[in-house]
Amino acid sequence: MIEIPARRGKAIRLAAGQSVKVINTFGQQVVDTWAFAAADIREFMSMEHTRIHIGRIIPRIGDPLLTNRRRPILTLAEDTSGGIHDTLVAACDRWRYELLGCVGYHDNCTDNLAAGLAELGLTPPETPSPLNLFMNIPVTDGNAIGVLPPVSTPGSFVTLRAEMDCVVAFSACPQDMVPINGAAMTPTAAHFEVFD
Amino acid sequence: MIEIPARRGKAIRLAAGQSVKVINTFGQQVVDTWAFAAADIREFMSMEHTRIHIGRIIPRIGDPLLTNRRRPILTLAEDTSGGIHDTLVAACDRWRYELLGCVGYHDNCTDNLAAGLAELGLTPPETPSPLNLFMNIPVTDGNAIGVLPPVSTPGSFVTLRAEMDCVVAFSACPQDMVPINGAAMTPTAAHFEVFD
Numbered sequence: 001m002i003e004i005p006a007r008r009g010k011a012i013r014l015a016a017g018q019s020v021k022v023i024n025t026f027g028q029q030v031v032d033t034w035a036f037a038a039a040d041i042r043e044f045m046s047m048e049h050t051r052i053h054i055g056r057i058i059p060r061i062g063d064p065l066l067t068n069r070r071r072p073i074l075t076l077a078e079d080t081s082g083g084i085h086d087t088l089v090a091a092c093d094r095w096r097y098e099l100l101g102c103v104g105y106h107d108n109c110t111d112n113l114a115a116g117l118a119e120l121g122l123t124p125p126e127t128p129s130p131l132n133l134f135m136n137i138p139v140t141d142g143n144a145i146g147v148l149p150p151v152s153t154p155g156s157f158v159t160l161r162a163e164m165d166c167v168v169a170f171s172a173c174p175q176d177m178v179p180i181n182g183a184a185m186t187p188t189a190a191h192f193e194v195f196d
Numbered sequence: 197m198i199e200i201p202a203r204r205g206k207a208i209r210l211a212a213g214q215s216v217k218v219i220n221t222f223g224q225q226v227v228d229t230w231a232f233a234a235a236d237i238r239e240f241m242s243m244e245h246t247r248i249h250i251g252r253i254i255p256r257i258g259d260p261l262l263t264n265r266r267r268p269i270l271t272l273a274e275d276t277s278g279g280i281h282d283t284l285v286a287a288c289d290r291w292r293y294e295l296l297g298c299v300g301y302h303d304n305c306t307d308n309l310a311a312g313l314a315e316l317g318l319t320p321p322e323t324p325s326p327l328n329l330f331m332n333i334p335v336t337d338g339n340a341i342g343v344l345p346p347v348s349t350p351g352s353f354v355t356l357r358a359e360m361d362c363v364v365a366f367s368a369c370p371q372d373m374v375p376i377n378g379a380a381m382t383p384t385a386a387h388f389e390v391f392d
Binding site: 095138140 | 323
């Protein structure tokens with residue numbers, strides 16, 4: 001079991017056929033998730049390419065997650081979290097926190113992606129719009145979006161199966177100015193494990 | 197009045213304060229739209245940053261359209277088209293048409309973006325997820341997305357006001373294998389004009 005420390009990023013390499021179980025250890029933590037093709041990290045998981053392919057905003061069990069070249073890179077294989085995730089919202093970044101009134105540096109998922117990949121000697125080619133696991137952004141009337149705490153519970157998880165050799169990066173979202181990581185607005189760690 | 201030829205791309209420079217009126221000349225044509233900061237084209241209009249800021253999937257009159265650094269680059273100033281546009285779906289590309297069964301090259305919005313910018317001596321830093329003007333992707337039950345003909349009518353238009361010096365690129369979407377450009381599946385030209 002590997003920790004994604006609270007407010008931090010972590011990346012791993014997966015071989016095709018391996019899976020990663022992402023565990024919402026304390027139940028209310030959003031985990032921003034990215035995947036990059038090992039052969040060429042300019043190919044990566046893309047929410048805007050995935051949505052039109054699966055015909056849904058939120059992927060469900062069995063759905064492939066496509067790259068910007070429209071190839072499956074991951075499959076959402078298991079989900080005990082309640083099935084609420086987000087594909088609509090950008091990773092948080094310094095500018096997000098500045099707009100919310102934060103003065104000075106705030107941890108953010110964009111920098112966490114870069115730090116996670118840096119541990120593997122890689123630089124993200126850009127910051128793709130992430131798969132925000134456990135993030136609850138309801139769409140009402142086909143248009144309005146909300147910002148709500150996760151519906152997931154402690155220990156619930158999602159399993160992602162690699163469809164190609166890839167690098168998967170996670171960020172335990174450090175958002176503590178809106179209740180996206182629970183009403184307590186206290187970011188926590190999450191965990192993952194890799195299996196064949 | 198400048199033509200965006202059927203199946204092709206076209207880009208222009210706008211100074212802050214100028215506006216561009218994008219006219220759906222024949223009424224059923226989707227126009228993929230991008231905007232890049234003139235000072236640094238690595239800063240560009242981003243649907244995933246805009247949605248969370250405006251609290252909606254589809255921008256409406258008065259909404260700012262934000263860059264990946266969360267600064268307003270355009271404002272949706274006027275809209276006589278019925279207000280149905282798309283921010284969920286990637287620009288079409290060679291892989292989209294291959295998945296639909298097309299053999300050989302098919303015109304596509306991703307290549308049209310590159311061609312439009314090339315006429316100005318620019319190369320896109322990436323292919324941002326576009327603002328798909330007039331594109332009708334309904335969201336039902338907060339999750340499922342559909343692919344329908346535009347609701348816009350001949351001569352209806354959208355006006356976008358530049359909030360910074362920028363380059364705006366358009367593609368008259370060449371999609372002719374699904375009815376996104378009308379039930380006739382016949383892509384047409386569109387037009388635009390710039391005013392102060």
